[in-house]
Amino acid sequence: MRATIQKWGNSQGIRINKEILEQSHLAVGDKVEIFTKDRQVIVQPLPEVRKKYRLEDLVARIPKGYKLFEEDFGAPVGKEEW
Numbered sequence: 001m002r003a004t005i006q007k008w009g010n011s012q013g014i015r016i017n018k019e020i021l022e023q024s025h026l027a028v029g030d031k032v033e034i035f036t037k038d039r040q041v042i043v044q045p046l047p048e049v050r051k052k053y054r055l056e057d058l059v060a061r062i063p064k065g066y067k068l069f070e071e072d073f074g075a076p077v078g079k080e081e082w
Contacts, residue, residue, distance in 0.1 A: 003014045021027060024045075031046040 001017060001020055003016075005012050005014055016026075024043075026032065026045055031048075033044045033046055035042055035044070
């Protein structure tokens with residue numbers, strides 16, 4: 001694939017076609033790292049890191065005075081057992 005570096009606002013960019021994205025297992029919105037090596041521009045996907053939460057931290061974020069309540073979803077329908 002051939003591409004042209006284009007000016008977009010104060011930045012420059014290259015459009016990447018769908019086939020190249022599919023072959024590289026990338027998609028719109030993926031985070032990538034871009035660097036140079038031996039005068040080549042390399043685009044490398046960043047591993048997706050899922051943040052781990054501690055229960056204590058989540059509970060600490062519950063607003064003071066928060067009132068719990070039961071939700072009533074109505075009578076059973078069909079073959080549900082309650």
